[in-house]
Amino acid sequence: MTTPSVRLAVIPGDGIGPEVVSEGLKVLSAVGPQHGLQLETTTYDLGARRWHETGQTLTDETEKQLSEHDAILLGAVGDPSVPSGVLERGLLLRLRFAFAHYVNLRPVRLYPGVSTPLGDTSPEDVDMLVVREGTEGPYAGAGGVLRKGTAHEIATQDSVNTRFGVERVVRYAFERAQERPRKKLTLVHKDNVLTYAGELWQRVVREIGASYPEVSVDYLHVDAATMFFVSDPQRFDVVVTDNLFGDILTDLGAAIAGGIGLAASGNVNPPREFPSMFEPVHGSAPDIAGRGIADPTATILSVALLLEHLGVQAAARQVEEAVSADLQVRAKENSQRSTSQIGDDIVARATESG
Numbered sequence: 001m002t003t004p005s006v007r008l009a010v011i012p013g014d015g016i017g018p019e020v021v022s023e024g025l026k027v028l029s030a031v032g033p034q035h036g037l038q039l040e041t042t043t044y045d046l047g048a049r050r051w052h053e054t055g056q057t058l059t060d061e062t063e064k065q066l067s068e069h070d071a072i073l074l075g076a077v078g079d080p081s082v083p084s085g086v087l088e089r090g091l092l093l094r095l096r097f098a099f100a101h102y103v104n105l106r107p108v109r110l111y112p113g114v115s116t117p118l119g120d121t122s123p124e125d126v127d128m129l130v131v132r133e134g135t136e137g138p139y140a141g142a143g144g145v146l147r148k149g150t151a152h153e154i155a156t157q158d159s160v161n162t163r164f165g166v167e168r169v170v171r172y173a174f175e176r177a178q179e180r181p182r183k184k185l186t187l188v189h190k191d192n193v194l195t196y197a198g199e200l201w202q203r204v205v206r207e208i209g210a211s212y213p214e215v216s217v218d219y220l221h222v223d224a225a226t227m228f229f230v231s232d233p234q235r236f237d238v239v240v241t242d243n244l245f246g247d248i249l250t251d252l253g254a255a256i257a258g259g260i261g262l263a264a265s266g267n268v269n270p271p272r273e274f275p276s277m278f279e280p281v282h283g284s285a286p287d288i289a290g291r292g293i294a295d296p297t298a299t300i301l302s303v304a305l306l307l308e309h310l311g312v313q314a315a316a317r318q319v320e321e322a323v324s325a326d327l328q329v330r331a332k333e334n335s336q337r338s339t340s341q342i343g344d345d346i347v348a349r350a351t352e353s354g
């Protein structure tokens with residue numbers, strides 16, 4: 001069966017972004033066509049270089065062009081030569097908000113053979129799906145500064161939680177929990193202190209949960225959740241949480257599942273009114289950029305999420321199995337491979353099994 005052609009926008013971005021994205025594309029262009037996928041890729045030069053050259057992060061025209069794609073693959077943005085937040089807010093968050101990426105999907109899975117700081121832990125013990133809200137919370141940009149530069153300066157950063165925004169992400173999380181064997185949903189918040197927002201999240205989970213009687217619901221304060229991620233990861237199946245808590249929890253999730261170089265994510269617009277955007281959980285890692293040592297696995301696993309989103313499940317499994325096989329060999333051989341060597345090896349495994 002031939003799948004219609006897919007228009008993919010590629011934003012390599014900054015730091016290690018271009019290095020890992022080229023490996024993601026290598027895998028995508030090797031595996032996709034085996035499943036009838038015709039890819040039309042357009043690369044967008046956005047990030048620090050462009051900002052220095054033009055003063056622009058993202059123009060309305062580029063945003064419009066991006067919106068005309070079926071999906072986006074992003075490396076990472078952010079560079080020490082650009083004031084903090086300019087690219088992160090002006091490019092990355094702008095896209096997440098403009099394209100209603102209200103689901104920031106972040107699987108936390110320990111692959112066989114991968115070592116974890118948790119010690120003697122098996123893959124079944126770490127298998128969760130974090131559903132992070134992606135368009136609201138403290139990232140919405142509400143707040144401001146009063147009396148700047150004085151001894152009485154006040155900076156506020158408000159957390160925005162709309163009924164509409166909370167409801168749509170919670171409903172998605174219940175849907176995902178419902179389809180998983182354990183059917184468990186954990187709401188993570190801090191409702192003992194953030195009482196207005198926390199109560200809204202609790203109420204929405206209760207109300208929507210009434211339509212999902214098979215899903216068991218649990219609640220943890222975010223501080224306790226960080227502890228249980230490490231001490232008892234088995235207790236988590238699907239986790240739903242706000243933008244900030246989800247950001248922090250998923251770096252921790254990456255650490256317990258073998259490291260930030262393995263953690264994949266998707267910024268998903270479930271109604272498909274806008275292109276969803278797939279990217280590794282990590283940032284631009286300026287400390288290792290340009291040395292060819294970044295691990296591209298997170299980006300390659302993000303490509304698997306992209307394939308799943310495009311409905312080519314068999315291709316997604318093929319990529320994931322190739323990664324899993326590669327990770328098992330890594331564990332045994334403890335070899336130091338370059339970014340592109342890892343990409344080549346995963347392509348070889350994926351295509352020999354395909």
Ligand SMILES: NC(=O)C1=CN([C@@H]2O[C@H](COP(=O)(O)OP(=O)(O)OC[C@H]3O[C@@H](n4cnc5c(N)ncnc54)[C@H](O)[C@@H]3O)[C@@H](O)[C@H]2O)C=CC1
Binds near residue numbers: 079
């Ligand atoms: N989605 C995005 O575009 C994100 C962008 N950022 C931006 O990235 C820049 C750096 O942020 P950091 O807080 O340092 O986070 P980071 O995730 O870039 O790096 C944290 C640590 O993990 C290592 N690391 C990250 N990815 C790796 C990989 N694939 N292979 C091997 N090691 C890897 C880095 O070398 C560094 O030591 C900042 O400008 C930040 O704003 C941060 C997070 C997400």
Ligand SMILES: CC(C)CC(=O)C(=O)O
Binds near residue numbers: 088089
């Ligand atoms: C740089 C931030 C805007 C994003 C981030 O850290 C993340 O989405 O994980």
Ligand SMILES: [Mg+2]
Binds near residue numbers: 251
């Ligand atoms: Mg983050």
